[in-house]
Amino acid sequence: MPVTQTQAILNGERLALTRILSQIENNTPEGNQILEELFPHTGNAHLIGITGAPGTGKSTLVNHLAFQYRHPPEGNHPPTVAVVAIDPSSPFSGGALLGDRVRMQDLVGDSGVFVRSMASRGSLGGLASTTAGLVQVFDAAGFEIILIETVGAGQAEVDIARLAHTTVVVEAPGLGDEIQTIKAGILEIADILVVNKGDKPGADNAIRALRNMLSLSQPEKHTVMHHGDLMELEGIPKENQPTDQLWVPPILTTIATTGEGVSSLIEEIASHRQYLMETGEWELREQTRLKNEVDNLLQAALLSRLNSSISPKVYDQVLDQVISRQVSPRRAANELIQGAGL
Ligand SMILES: Nc1nc2c(ncn2[C@@H]2O[C@H](COP(=O)(O)OP(=O)(O)OP(=O)(O)O)[C@@H](O)[C@H]2O)c(=O)[nH]1
Numbered sequence: 001m002p003v004t005q006t007q008a009i010l011n012g013e014r015l016a017l018t019r020i021l022s023q024i025e026n027n028t029p030e031g032n033q034i035l036e037e038l039f040p041h042t043g044n045a046h047l048i049g050i051t052g053a054p055g056t057g058k059s060t061l062v063n064h065l066a067f068q069y070r071h072p073p074e075g076n077h078p079p080t081v082a083v084v085a086i087d088p089s090s091p092f093s094g095g096a097l098l099g100d101r102v103r104m105q106d107l108v109g110d111s112g113v114f115v116r117s118m119a120s121r122g123s124l125g126g127l128a129s130t131t132a133g134l135v136q137v138f139d140a141a142g143f144e145i146i147l148i149e150t151v152g153a154g155q156a157e158v159d160i161a162r163l164a165h166t167t168v169v170v171e172a173p174g175l176g177d178e179i180q181t182i183k184a185g186i187l188e189i190a191d192i193l194v195v196n197k198g199d200k201p202g203a204d205n206a207i208r209a210l211r212n213m214l215s216l217s218q219p220e221k222h223t224v225m226h227h228g229d230l231m232e233l234e235g236i237p238k239e240n241q242p243t244d245q246l247w248v249p250p251i252l253t254t255i256a257t258t259g260e261g262v263s264s265l266i267e268e269i270a271s272h273r274q275y276l277m278e279t280g281e282w283e284l285r286e287q288t289r290l291k292n293e294v295d296n297l298l299q300a301a302l303l304s305r306l307n308s309s310i311s312p313k314v315y316d317q318v319l320d321q322v323i324s325r326q327v328s329p330r331r332a333a334n335e336l337i338q339g340a341g342l
């Protein structure tokens, strides 16, 4: 009996994977059909978002993460790893990262690793939903760890980061105004903070700045359990201290070019997963993730239906009436929706 494409993907066959990933990027009906069949097989992978400003070292870090996941300490199970890099300048998409060539070669020859990079422009179905589709394919194909690299610069990236169970925000010293991060809403979604380029001057300052921001943005989280250690609370009797576990984002230093600190990062990622599991947060995040995805698709579908059912001429006429103050914006929007029969 011939193996169907869906079955080949579930078996993790690389050729079938490559094919379906392209179909999803091109938003083809066949790709969407296969995604339907794959979806019941998803929900097993640990989805890890790696995000941060351009040039902070995300790709280098992801490279080392993948390598170290595949080469764990003696006696440990090496999980299979998929990488989705949404990043035109990624070394995975041909950018230069000469120092790491040897390691990249090791990854290339490893059937337990699959790397897919996608240009941030030119995804036909919308970046967030295309990324969600790619991730679902890897999940269904049995990859245990899925690393998703995004450039944390705007709402689209925040949406993509929401795909993940664990979000790692990467900072680097010497990039100037750290407050930018907060403006982009990135710090709020961080489960783990990494100050990369620990070999550069200013790394200590970056850590201090992050620690300050964290304590400003999460004052209620000062009194909580972290990794099973109850933080001492001055002046508050033990029985009045909160017992609910809350996650305080740890701040780590790495040197991605040498791999220093990467094994600690892997440990923190594992701790976060354990925390999510123990507290029931995993289930909540799953629900939120899937709701986000449905909402994104719903908005995109409604918007495209709206755009295709309102003639540009009618739209311009209504807009002119608004500009000449004959019709209010609200009434204009209602009339356009009614006229489109939606
Ligand atoms: N000194 C030093 N340089 C690093 C470190 N990590 C990365 N770099 C360098 O920083 C540059 C950018 O690294 P990338 O890994 O491409 O950074 P990125 O965040 O993926 O960049 P974009 O995808 O373009 O946003 C490269 O030249 C790296 O070699 C580090 O820990 N120390």
Ligand SMILES: [Mg+2]
Pocket (backbone or CB within 6 Å): 058, 059, 060, 087, 089, 090, 091, 149
């Ligand atoms: Mg990159």
